[in-house]
Each structure stands twice: as C-alpha cells, then as structure tokens.
Amino acid sequence: MRHRHNGHIEPTMHTQNVLLNRTAELSPVERDVLERSISEIKVIPAGHILVRQGEEVKVSTLLVEGIMTRHVDTADGHRHLVTVHIPGDFVDLHGYALKRLDHDVGALTEVRVALFPHAAIERIQDSNVPLTKRLWFCTLLDAALHRQWIFRLASLTALQRVAHFICESNARSLAIGVSDSRRFAFPLTQADIGEVCSLSNVHVNRVLRQLREARICEVRSGHVEIFDLPRLVSTGLFKPDYLYLNRLTARRSAGEDWSSDD
Amino acid sequence: MRHRHNGHIEPTMHTQNVLLNRTAELSPVERDVLERSISEIKVIPAGHILVRQGEEVKVSTLLVEGIMTRHVDTADGHRHLVTVHIPGDFVDLHGYALKRLDHDVGALTEVRVALFPHAAIERIQDSNVPLTKRLWFCTLLDAALHRQWIFRLASLTALQRVAHFICESNARSLAIGVSDSRRFAFPLTQADIGEVCSLSNVHVNRVLRQLREARICEVRSGHVEIFDLPRLVSTGLFKPDYLYLNRLTARRSAGEDWSSDD
C-alpha cells in the first residue's frame, strides 16, 4: 500500500518508556499494573485497518511505535482524519466504555501496539482509583485535541491550518522526546496532511511551498525541519495549552512565544 | 445581551428527569447518589459566561433547563462553538479530571444548572464503579460529538452542514423527549448556527431559505419545523450512530432511513 521509509519492527516487550506519554506522572507501581494488563504485543503493517466503524471492541490499543490514525469515512469514498496518534497514545481506550466505535482505527505506518483486554481495564477500575482517573484523563485529552481540530477547521486559513498542525505534531513529539523543535519524524504524505486539514493535496503542496520559501519550515521525505519556530507558532496561531502538557517539560519549547495570561 | 423568547426560570429542585439524559439507564440508587452530590441549583441569565478558558474549575455543571454552549475564542474576536448542550448534559464534567478548561462555557439562553463539586464526584469515584463508568461514558459521548463536528466541517457543504446539525439537534431533543421529529425548540439565531457550522450569517440565511423552499424544514423564531425528515437526513448525510442513543427509543425516528449494516 503505502511504502514508508522505516525498517522492520520487532514485537519485543519494550513499552516502559511510552506508557501513556507522560511516564513521569505514573508511579512505578502504576506502571507495573498497566504493564501486567497487556495481553499481547503486536506488529501491524502500514495501511491496515484495526477497527472498523461500528464494530464491537473488547480490547484497547496502546500505540508503542509508529503512527496510527482514526478517521471517518464519507459517502463518496473520501475519508477524514479525526486524530493522529503517536507512541504512548491510548488509541481507542474510549472503546472500553463506548463498546463500539464511531470511526475506523488504522495504522498509517507499520506500528507496534500493546493490547489491553477490557476485562483488565475493568479490573483496574475496580481496584485503582488514581490510575482510573489517569486513564479517564487520557480520553479527555483526546476530546481536547478534537476541539482544537474543530477550531482549526473552522477558523483558520489553509496556511494557518497546516502551520497549526505542524506545531501540534512538534509539541506532542517533543513531549515524548522524539523532537528537539528543529527536526522530527513526520511520515505523512501531502495527501494525509490534506485529510487532517481538509485541504486538497494540491493545495497542501502550495502551502508547504509557502512555508518553505518563507524559511519557516520544510516538510519532506518523512520528517519536518523547523527553521523558525516562533514564526511557525504565530503563523498557526498555535497555543499549546489544550495539550495539557507538563509545563516544566515541553511547553516552553513548544510554543515559547505565548506569554499567556496566567 | 440576547433577548430570547422565554419566560423566567425559577431555581426549583426538579432535576430528576434530566439527569444524564438517559435516565432510564440509571438505577434509582444511582440517581439518588447523583442527586445528593448536587451542591446548588442556579439560574443564570442568557449570554453569561460561566467558565473562561484556562480558569481552574472546582465544580462541574449539569444543565437542567435551557441551552448552553462551549466555544473557543479566536484572535480576531471571532468565536467558534465546539458543542451545544441541551438539558441533561453534563456540560463540563471533563473539568473534573482536566482541572482547567481549554474553552469557554456560556449560557446561550437563560439556563438552570445543577452544580457538582469535584469533591463529590471524587467520592462517587471512590465508592461507585458503575456510576463512575457511566460518568466516564458521558465525557466520551462528548468526544464522539466532537468527531462528528470535525467530519461536518471537513466533508460537508454549507447546506449539508446545516441539515446535519438540525438532524443532530432533533435526534438529541428526541432522546430527552422534547421533540417529536416534527417540531422542537431551537433558540439559536442564524449567527449562532453560523458559529456552529462555520458559515457567515448571510450564508446561513440562504441555506435556510433553500431548506424552506425545498419544503424540507423551517427554522424560525426559536424553533425548527420539520416537513420531511427523510430528506433532511439524506441532505445532511446524517447517521445517528455516533450519538450512542438507546436503539429502542430515539434511533428509529431520528434517522429512520439508515438501514445500517448490523
């Protein structure tokens, strides 16, 4: 299907440092409880759809390596992404309470995932209130992301949308230590970006050229190169607050120009 | 500010039949636990902003009567709605785990709300797993709504968006028994609809005219009149699945043309 530039992933047990993104906030005990709830580690090829809209789900998926997406299909065969997931994200934890999903879940690149049977999550909920609240929080982050995507589609121009999305991707990559705000992996095609920002691939191309020619950033062959973060942030009207990142870690370097009002 | 056509609301204790929308699914005991978690019932005038973006919140708000909205403010003074809430919605339950909100919460009409201190919700979480799961579910519904709003903005034309939004409003009103799929209260101005569907008020006007002239539906003076639900549903490409409504109650009449694949 898509041929991405990544070597083959081995299904090793090596999830410690990506559990729930903000590992620092988990106690060793909690991390252990989570680890023991994993029923299986799996490698899934790029392009594969893990869950179809409407299907009943009995396990939830933690993304360990690679990029996954969630998207809705339209009548005319088009689709639109509603989220892009990076390692550490609990991709479909909401399936635990919802039972069936209102969208598809797919692997954009080859991915490694850890599966959590809902029975195991149920056990956590029965026995561990703080960890449950932590999981709840994760699903709420998701909703916060969604809201910002609504804002992006509703209120920004094509250029702003793309800049905003790149800022978001950078900030999240930064939070899990795979960006330094100068360069990070970004294995999305221009068509993929179009499906995020609701733009034609042609127009995405033009916008990326604009960003490149303005020496703001460059998106090419699977990664983003940021030349001028402050201008990228201001172009995208990006305020990282909605990511609820730990202020001590990622916030400053993600959107440092935001002298917010608190 | 806005002058809406509604009599004055009295702050009486009368929340039983709107608790969490799907009262039928709550046991009497659960309903009682919830009732006892309410610290205060308040009436709030139309146009009032209850919570500002970034503010720390210590109570969550259940909407008992009226319409509330959640919206993000843009740099240039515009705003965009991310949700419209009807009675029975737990407007900012997510504030319990998030602590601060990434958006404003406001009263569109005069509203009556029941306030739940987070300490009380904490107590529920400590002691009542099924009810906690139920609350969790409510916040996930929210995210499902958001996803559909993303889809609407990304993939539908102006006419389709408005039709879709009207279908959604009808389906949700139906679920709480305030619509019969022919007529329901809808106290949004054309500008408000524009802030939901990301359209100018002028264009909303034209679209509503189209719907009226096609004898599909009429939106006027605070209510919607539906002439032809099947065509409204097909015009808006509306599939009610994402609302996770009880199939026995509201689904059939909300979007009856959907012979879904299960």
Next chain:
DNA sequence: CGCTAGCTTGATCTCACTCAATAGCAGTGG
C-alpha cells in the same frame, strides 16, 4: 527499466465570504 506513489505547477471554476442596503420586530422613552 518500466511502474506506481507521491510531489509539483498551471489554468479554470465555484462555493461561500464580504460589503452594502433594507426590512421587521421588541422594547424604551418622550
């Protein structure tokens, strides 16, 4: 070495926006 997926650029078109003007209606005050 040809195939296919992805990227690039130009030309044209269109949906929805902006600007502008008018009308209706509720409440307010002289």
Next chain:
DNA sequence: CCACTGCTATTGAGTGAGATCAAGCTAGCG
C-alpha cells in the same frame, strides 16, 4: 401614540481562497 434604538433576518453584487482538472516530474522498487 409615535420616534428611536438594537438586534435579527433578508436579498443583491462583487470578490477570493481553495477546489478541480490536467500534465509533467521524481524516485524507490520489482
């Protein structure tokens, strides 16, 4: 009672951001 104000709805004319259509280019891969 009517004039006045402010908000909402309506309709027309001109404009523009981004879509679509079309063609050519590049590079990895079998």
